[in-house]
Structure formats: C-alpha cells, structure tokens
Amino acid sequence: MRRHAPGTPRVDVTLGRVRGADGTPRVEVRVADDGGGGPGTRSRAAAPPGAEGLGGRGLSGLRERVRSTGGTLDYGPYEDGWQVVALLPAATAVAVERTVERAS
DSSP: OTTTSTTOSOEEEEEEEEEOTTSOEEEEEEEEESSSOSTTOOOGGGSOTTOTTOOOOHHHHHHHHHHHTTOEEEEEEETTEEEEEEEEEHHHHHHHHHHHHHHO
16 A cells, blocks of 8 residues: 555455355455555655565556456445455465465
8 A cells, every 4th residue: 555555544454254146255355545546646756665666567467366366356446545355265265374374
C-alpha cells in the first residue's frame, strides 16, 4: 500500500475461509484501503525510497499468479477507496502455509 496508495490513512487486510461458487472450500484474501489508491492515481514521485526499481506487472501479474493456483482475483473501487480480493483453492493455501513453515 505504501507504493500504490501513499498517505492512505487506513488499510484493512482480512483472511477467511469461504465456499466458492461451486461449493469448494476457498481462502479469501481481501485488502482494502479507505481512499487514495487505485490504478492511475500513484505518481512515481510519491513512491517510497527504494521502490522505483521494483518493477512488476501490477494487477495483471497478480491476476496471472492467482489464476495459476486455480483462484480468482477481483479489484476495483470500494466504498471511498480501493479493494483487491483473491479467492484461492484451500489446498493451495495449505501448500503455501507448509512452504512458509519449512522456510522459517
């Protein structure tokens, strides 16, 4: 959020278990701010020190990574801010959790 919505006064991150449209267990990751973000609103000058060379492919790259797990990604305006929501297959989330535990 520091990179894409500098100065945003509040960011909420939630993680939960839900059922997908097909009834399969999913993990929902939701990130929402209360203003100041979204595509086209960030200026390079507003990026924090060291962020200029980070590169990346933004929301399209994030969507590709989420889809590669069998998940979905939605994003857009939300209340007075911006929101990104990823729904991941529960099995993928468990695999990621185990990988993180091994790395610790």
